[in-house]
Amino acid sequence: MPESTTSQPVVSGGGPYTWTSPPPAEDPPSEYVSLTRSWGGVPALNCRTMNTATSLPHGWMCFAHLDGTVYYYDTRRRIVTPEDINEPAIYTKYTAAIERFTAETNNIPGFQAVSAWQTLVVKGLDDPTGPTTYIMDYENGLYIEIVSKDPSNKHIHTEYKTEKFWNAINAFPMHLIRVPKDIDVDFLGALSFGASERIMEWNETSFPFTDEQTRRLVQVYRDLKGDLDKGTDVIPAFCWHISRVMSRIEIARKKSQFGTYDFQLYRNVVPDPVGWEIKIADACLFLVLFGAHRTYRMRLQGARVKGEVYLADFRELLNNFLAEWSAVPFQFPSQQKYLSHLQSTSERDADLAITACFLSIPLVALLYAVLSFSVALGSFCIESNNTHSEILLAVVLGVAGTAGLGTLLFFWHVWRGPRMNEVSEEEEEEWNYGWVARIKSGLNGAREGLRKGVGRLRLLKGKAKDEKDVASVLP
Structure with missing residues (x-):
């Protein structure tokens, strides 16, 4: 464990996130730093150059997201937060949230410290229910959070490449210096599977993208992949593009219960009845x-x-x-x-x-x-x-x-009226619904009822004939 010095903070308390002894403030810069936007977004720079009124610990960086939002990243402890830590009150809440998370993880048996390819996310510091903290494992594709049924019963909840995982990458991609493991494989596999479903089946599948959208998404992927192979700093944009697409796909998979016994190949086409x-x-x-x-x-x-x-x-x-x-x-x-x-x-x-x-x-x-x-x-x-x-x-x-x-x-x-039945493989015609389907259904029902009635009359007639023949034979 490192000793306390005047220039570096001390990591102590048995956990990887306890913050003590912040370094002394340095002289603030006299003017703002001019930046030029690059392919990967706004370059990271020390937060001390972003605000001349405060001094933050060494190692903090400020990133501008591709959508215009800003978040902060601690390079030493690998912590991400969208909160404005330039404000002393916010930074105090942030420190308390880290200490609380460290205390909770120390009491959970088997919990391991965050590795080099994991990031702790802290957000919602002003939430009345408390801040939200979770760990992103980019190597194993895991979303890890601490859940509790009561204050004395806490355990680790892990999700593998679910909607939460992709949403987290979508929200904080700018600090990534490596592409998370196999996310491009997941991206191409999901699009290929969805496109093949649309080719082999009808357009009413649960896949959320049309053919034109799929073609454009793959084209953007290839452009970014080509720049990435050339050494261009497009890792944030590459991860952002994949995470946005995979988030939509995971939402569709969740609604269709993908990977379960109740999986629905076709999307819902029958509206809910009105009140x-x-x-x-x-x-x-x-x-x-x-x-x-x-x-x-x-x-x-x-x-x-x-x-x-x-x-x-x-x-x-x-x-x-x-x-x-x-x-x-x-x-x-x-x-x-x-x-x-x-x-x-x-x-x-x-x-x-x-x-x-x-x-x-x-x-x-x-x-x-x-x-x-x-x-x-x-x-x-x-x-x-x-x-x-x-x-x-x-x-x-x-x-x-x-x-x-x-x-x-x-x-x-x-x-014509709306659909009355969900799409199924046994349906004869995809467009056969509405008032036409109702009329055909009524005619088919009437025809079936007439056929059953005629059969019942024939049965009764044959039974009466048999009884008459038996009566004529008996003395």
Whole structure:
């Protein structure tokens, strides 16, 4: 154990993180240091050059994330924190959190000190429930944290390359000087497996990326990998790219229960049933909005199933919206805001119901205009004494009816109902759902019932004939 000196801090207390005897403050720099952004982000520099009002222990570095955020890294003890340790109050809380973590780990049997390829993360110092601390093991792909059922019962919880692991790399990649072990293998394996699923199966698989997205992700990976092989400092960007993709994939795997007996190859396509409140609102607004709001709500629910938005369905929905809105001569300038100003507070898609009402207003206004014109023309033709008025009314109603029927048939894919059954390998046709499926299901049920009824009648008729034959033989 090193002795205490005036220039270096002492690591003591039986654990790898206890901080004592900070070094004395040095003279602050007279001006800020000018930096130039490089491929790997903003170069690391001692935090003492970032703030002339405070002096921090030697070894601390400040990193600027690719998304613009800033975090701090202690190179001696391998500790990362997003908190502003330039503030004395924050630094005091940080020191207390390290001491608390050290005391907890010392009381856990079998806990080993952090190796050279591990990092301790400390965040949430202002959280009322206490700070969050965990260890990132980049060599073994582990996310390690201390969990407890009660203050006297603490144990180590370890996760292997789960969503938490990738999120941690995504949040703190700039201090990495080596690529975590085999993360590129996991990246290519996950994309290859997901792409092969989409090729061999339907597009309704649980893989979260489309073919175009997968192609672009691999292209970015190859560009970064090529720069990495040339010796360019792109390790932070390389790890950030992989971790963002793997985090999305792990979320999809968790929802589909990947690797378990209950694994679902196909994603959810059946929306949750709406509550009684929305049903009552639909009934009340049916006459006012002509039921158009219900159609919009079903389409929105089809694009966001159980809180998950699939990009291909969402793009198709927006393309349909743009086609409809471009055909309507009058539009409200703020209509597009309705798509983002409402957020769900429950699992019943109440926000989609309200959004659907706003989206249906232009179409309903157009229908009101057509209805007003038809009523005015009908009144004029009926009250007129001209012999051609009735002919004019019949022609106009015929043309309007034909145009309406043609529009309904042309946009049948828009007006059809939502899916009623999840996708399965036994399903005959991928697009066979909605009102068409309901009609076919009803016809098949009626046909099956008729077949069973005819068979039952034949059975009764044969039984009656047998009884008659037996009665004729007996004396």
